[in-house]
Amino acid sequence: MWRQRSGAACPLILGHRGASALETENTAAAFARARADGADGVELDVLLCASGEVVVFHDDDLVRLAHRPGRIAAMSWTALRDVELPRGTRIPTLEQAVEACGPDLLINVELKAEGFALSAFKELVERTAAIVERLHIGARVLVSSFNPVAVWLWMRRAPAVPAGLLFEVGSPLPLRQAWATPWLRPAALHPEAVLCRPEDVARWRRRGYMINTWTVDDAASLRAFRDMRVDGVITNDPARARAALTS
Secondary structure, rough: OOOOOOOOOOOOEEEOOOOOOOOOOHHHHHHHHHHHOOOOOOEEEEEEEOOOHHHHOOEOOOOHOOOOOHHHHHHHHHHOOOOHHHEEEEEEEEHHHHHHHHOOOEEEEEEEEOOOOOOHHHHHHHHHHHHHHOOHHHHHHHEEEOHHHHHHHHHHHHHOOOOEEEEEOOOHHHHHOOOOHHHHHHOOOEEEEEHOOOOHHHHHHHHEEEEEEEEEOOOOHHHHHHHHHHOOEEEEEHHHHHHHHHH
């Protein structure tokens, strides 16, 4: 289950889009590799396709990974499932991704959608929540988003499943400083690594938030975040992160 660190334990090691340094990101292969390499959990991204399935993919379109045109929201699952990604992999549904994670991995589901309108997120939230409930995985899921509206919608729809607010240095000031936090009161904050000063991490933890930071790969930074007592580090190579944190 998701919880704050206690004692001298290491932070959770969460594979960023799976073990994405070694396998194609957000694919069954990446999630299975993260599990095999000793990750505590994975982070993955979800979008709705045109026929309503919740698919695991980061970008709005296929250009970067599949080297072809096509927007996820405009394509049916029948079309998307045949798209070939690097190393002969395919785009999975959320259900397929959960299966690849096995029975024990924690799963951080990031909601991806454009804009701030309620309508942009309502269906994604509803369909994702229905899958979590149907698969009985709520105890090991945490749902996050950069969009405070999406976090709010999730907290209303599935209050028993923890939510996290993402924020990054490139966002406008209110989002970069997570100004919505006192209003939302999510279970977790997910700051980009560069925003994690020791005094800020300590303050967030005193206020009861889990802190999971991203994306951290080098050994020195991993150890620094361990010493700051962050609760989780999201990394592209879980095996290397584990070695760095336990050496």
